[in-house]
Amino acid sequence: MAKGAKLRKEKQSVAVSGESLAQQSSSQNRRWTRGFIIAVVLIYVINKFYIPVAPMQVKVAFNTWLSLTSMGEIMVFILMALGLNIVVGYAGLLDLGYVAFWALGGYVAGWLMSGFFDQVTFKFGGNPAKGLPHGIHLNVFLVLIAGGIFTAIWGVIIGAPTLRLKSDYLALVTLGFGEIIPQFMVNGENIGGFNMTNGSKGINPVDNIKIFGFEFGPFALADKFLLYAALAGMMIFLSLRLRDGRLGRAWLAIREDELAASMMGVPLMRTKLASYAVGATAGGVGGVAFATLIGGVYAERFNFQISIIILSMVVLGGMGNVWGVMLGATLLAWINNTGLVQIGKIFNAATGMNVDFPSFNFLIFGVLLVLMMLFRREGFIPEARVRLIMHEDEFADVSNVTDQIKLEGHHHHESH
């Protein structure tokens, strides 16, 4: 008796949470958007106006734990993780080679805003470094757009033949693609006599960003950070909008049940390709942004681990949930570029040992993921639907009870 009552209550609460789901998510979006903007403005203002005049200790603490380079990198990773989230979280396609798009975007920046192709001299709104007048120098916005379009095209080229595959095979093919592109870049020094990628030496320097005649020098990190934050913000906006639109519904339907989705008239190939293209675009824009952040493109940085880190950001944060993925990206990017090094220094200083913490990053990510899978499979901020399926067993009883009640012909259980 008591059990029945409890189940009934549980069922009611399920219905209630369904009712307010839309409102819940829109107020959640408002809260998080506000939080994101406040955080970005705070970081900018503190670094731009306070840090230059701050006491030495504060300056050092900031540079050690919350350096602007790491903050900029976090923004770039948020952008890319949200891009992968479209593919993995929204459309439910496992992509293990996302780094390929990042690399392609990076090389677009290398080609279009540096002195690398010194056979030609072409400048359009660009900002060639002093003493390097040759090469192609386009405005950074044009390069961002070009990087996005270039990788979108590659997304479609790779996607068209592979997206017909079932998920496990798709994962394998993308894994291969993620290996091939960086390998090509490493070996692209001499393609029939043409130096396309400068091999493992990479392309550097990539031009400083110049916007409306205002140059972001190598030390204008706060301004650069603002640019990357704006890109991340645009991706957040795009992710939220896409999700609620027609395309977003089609992606979710495919993720839930491909066959049923096609029976509803969802064109499978086109819809999957769209997710791939949008994800690839974000990867490409991220690649351009990252190249301008570190001022160069280096083939060896585009390794398989990056694909896994970005995927971990998506899984850890909560597949499909924009804010969860943002949080996952922030945390993992920070651990990777700052946390491990600094914690390692403290640990080594305290114990007198000499442990290389950054070299254990995959052990730590692995442990994190295992712990998450054990205790919070749905991620930091789960998407409501995912939470439901992860705890399916808890709901199974409820539907049995309903059946039971119906078979007995009693319909008054709703009145409770």
Place this chain on the structure above:
Amino acid sequence: MSTERKNSPVMLDVKDITVAYGAITAVKGLTLSVREGEIVTLIGSNGAGKSTTLRTISGLLHPKNGSIEFKGEVISGKPGHEIVKLGICQSPEGRRIFPRMTVDENLDLGAFLRKDTAGIKESREQVLDLFPRLRERITQRAGTMSGGEQQMLAVARAMMGQPKLLILDEPSMGLAPVLVDLIFETIQKIREQGTTILLVEQNALAALRIADYAYVLESGHLKLEGNAKQLSTDPAIAKAYLGG
């Protein structure tokens, strides 16, 4: 065998199709038709080729030989979403509702190809009138509903596409007898409202009771066809399929 049949135009014309999965032929030279306003049922035991036939009609499989016409237009070879657009909607075997979406979101996806907002709203009211229970569950996650409710949702979702031909694949599967009756009553109601129905069933007795015309499949071949009422009294059929 009697061929007395409704005298309306042919809506779906399946002509001599053969469908194979690799080397295994699942349907061999099947010919069948559905006329406007009819309930046609396709019965047969497990593995007779019923689901293969349906998948071929809805464009998920393509016939090796033969053709399928819908209202005079050849549809075999077209992709699934174009066939849905022409007005063939399906409630698949095993329901296949979207479990993590609400009832409302499921219905919404049923109308995926439609753009007439007002019309979609109207269809929504219509299907909720057909299945009042779904109205009570409108904000509930579909996966948390009972099997019967999920089946209602699968039919309702297919109806949201405003089908000219509604295909129902095993709508009685796994349901308690009370619910089977309810579903079959509703199927009749849907036909009365002007939708033609192709019903695939293992529960041959229930299907023959509401159908006008029936096809009996056996290991990929057409075994028999005829007026449903007559077939249901045919002793041979009774013995083979009706457990009589």
